[in-house]
Amino acid sequence: MSFANQTALPAATPRFKGNLHCHTTNSDGHWTPQEAAERFREQGYDFLCLSDHDLYTDYSPQLDRSDFIILPGLEASAVLLDEGASGARLATHHMHGILGTDEMVEAAPERFSHMQELPPIECRGSWDGLAVAQELADTLSRHGCIVTYNHPIWSRVEPADVVGLTGAFGIEVFNYDTHNESGTGYDTVYWDLMLRRGQRISGIAADDNHNHGLFDDAFGGWIVVCAPKLTRNDIVRALLSGAYYSTSGPALDNWGVTDGTVWVECSPCERVNLVAGGYINAGATVIDEGGRGLTHAEFKLRGDETYLRVECVDAQGRTAWSNPLYAE
Structure with a gap:
């Protein structure tokens, strides 16, 4: 095996800072979509995905500017519940569906509309975790979205529930919210297990901010994307090609x-x-x-x-x- 001479990030290409994981008052966040966009833009971000739980939103017509754009999307879920009376959550899959390129949307057999709900998949007692994850990823792809897998350690999923998943371009390797909430924000083990199996998947650092004030959960994890222009099409193409890096601080x-x-x-x-x-x-x-x-x-x-x-x-x-x- 060998590696060709190469530079990983495109040279002389503009770089754009973004957060792919942000909750608002449309689910369990404490900032309105407008407040979230304004605060991230003030912090030097160029793009933001508003990813509310099980609810697809597209605020790009209202919030896009020449120097800041919204990536439409949602955080979809599947949950394994205790079969007893408590119905407590034993494990969950959380995945982003982020609206793909115009070509992907045009070719999609289904499409989300603004404020459309996607009910969670619910299982009780036991599940085939990987099959459920694949069903959720396929649903998002069928709607013209690109897919990420979020915070597996926090979600209490086993490696067998994730390793082998197809159709996701990225997995969260750092989640600022879960890091400060419960020390469960680093997920590189799952990433490397997938890579060692031969899966080609990128890493993502994100906030997962809810802004409830109990601890800091904003502006602590982000990605820097190399793209020719600040448009959804260009950012999504760069995400799919891996032309970005993730960080909680260093450049x-x-x-x-x-x-x-x-x-x-x-x-x-x-x-x-x-x-x-x-x-x-x-x-x-x-x-x-x-x-x-x-x-x-x-x-x-x-x-x-x-x-x-x-x-x-x-x-x-x-x-x-x-x-x-x-x-x-």
């Missing part, structure tokens, strides 16, 4: 492979990790020994890696995650 300026060596350029960080698929001990870490902050790191490949991704971690533990590159 990933670029990274790539040159003559069998992985190189990374980033804002000052305490460590840079190369995470790789392959045999045990694949991958490596460079640690800042001088206290000045790493802005460049290099890793010589062994030649048996199946995929590569990088993580840049600053002194506060905040992380930037690349999307994977795959061996030829």
Whole structure:
């Protein structure tokens, strides 16, 4: 196996900051759609997906501006309930359906309309978790949406309920809300299990903000997308191609492979990790020994890696995650 010489992020392409996971007063959030759009725009964001629970909304006609756009979407769900009288939630699948490109919408056999509900799939006692997840993903795809899988650790799903899912372009690897709510915001284990199986799937950092004031849950996880223009079509195409990185703080300026060596350029960080698929001990870490902050790191490949991704971690533990590159 080998990796061609390549630069992971398109050079000389505009970069746009966005949050794909935001709740409003249309479900269990405390900001109206208008307030959410205004506050994210004030914080330097270029796009926002309003992803209310089981309710598709499209506020783009009202809220789009030349410097800020809304991605229409919803957070759809399937839930496993206790078969007893309590009916407590044992596990849940939460997935985003984000409106795809004009071509995808035109080809879709079904379409959502603004303020359309999608009732959750409910199972009691037991379920075939992967089959239920696939049913939900297929439903969203059939409506012309691109699909993400959200916060599996918080959702109490087993790896077997997620690994093998098809039709999702991304999985949340960092969720700011669940991180501050209950320490369940990091999901890279599920991501790497999928990648090791050969699934090609990108990572996503997001807020999942509800803004109820109990703890900070806004402006802590985002993606930076490389796209020629700030339009839904261009942003969605970039998401599907993996032309973005995720972060809770550091900037990933670029990274790539040159003559069998992985190189990374980033804002000052305490460590840079190369995470790789392959045999045990694949991958490596460079640690800042001088206290000045790493802005460049290099890793010589062994030649048996199946995929590569990088993580840049600053002194506060905040992380930037690349999307994977795959061996030829």
